[in-house]
Amino acid sequence: MAPGGLFWWIGAGVLVALELISGTFYLLMIALGCVAAAIARIAGAGADVQFAVAAGVALAAVVALRRSRFGRRKRKEASRNPDVNLDIGQTLNVPVWSERRARVNYRGAAWDVELATGEPEDAQVYEITELRGSCLIVVASRHASAKAGAL
Template sequence: MWFWFGVAALFLLLEMATGTFYLLLVALGLAASGTAAYAGLSLVWQIISGLAVSLVGLVALHRYRQSKGQVPTQSNPNVVQDIGRSVIVDAWDENGQVRVFYRGANWSARIDAGQPAQPGEHYIQAVQGLTLILRPGRYPASDTRH
């Protein structure tokens, strides 16, 4: 019984270090297994109860995230600090790519799909790996991100 609760506490500490909800679900499942052990159920039922609680939590978390209409991480300004920042493009190459000076370094950038490849001021729409995805003009949400 104490083994389940000890491992649950370990996963809870790991959850606090990572900030995902998945390790929390594992910790809740382990706590359910510990509760089943405390109730005197066999090892098989302890494992089944832990798996059931973890899976129910996973399904609930998945449905909750789907209902929120997730914004992709690479274009979410609450996650990526660069979204909405301005850069100046002198000229695009024939593939819609360019090197821009941003935050003290040269970055690879490309024009967002469906946008005209014209020189001038652009804003960062998304970041994919080490490539900035640009759109012409200013960031539509706010002028305070510059």
């Protein structure tokens, strides 16, 4: 194999290693383009054809990935995303409701609490599902033994 063909194999290896660090599949798709170009090199294609093959295969692989279920991530609104707001999923006690609203102490401060649509007012322990400004939107906790957090 000529030294020029080694370029594509090294490129594919580097991209696969970076893929392992990043956790996405996109670098792996570009690495597939490098492998296709290396195969084109072995077949005797010129440099311009190798680059065209690499670009074409990488582009097709990225488009195919993007259309697959692995390429489509469901994005949650920040107000409901526990990765953005650590209060989502926490529990708290709400002893008294007034027109589906309450005021409770949570994490050392007084918070407005609103009951989500269709949720009962008699659960006592509630789980935070959303934050709207300084208002906690809650649902009845599905865990009967859940402990209320940070009262």
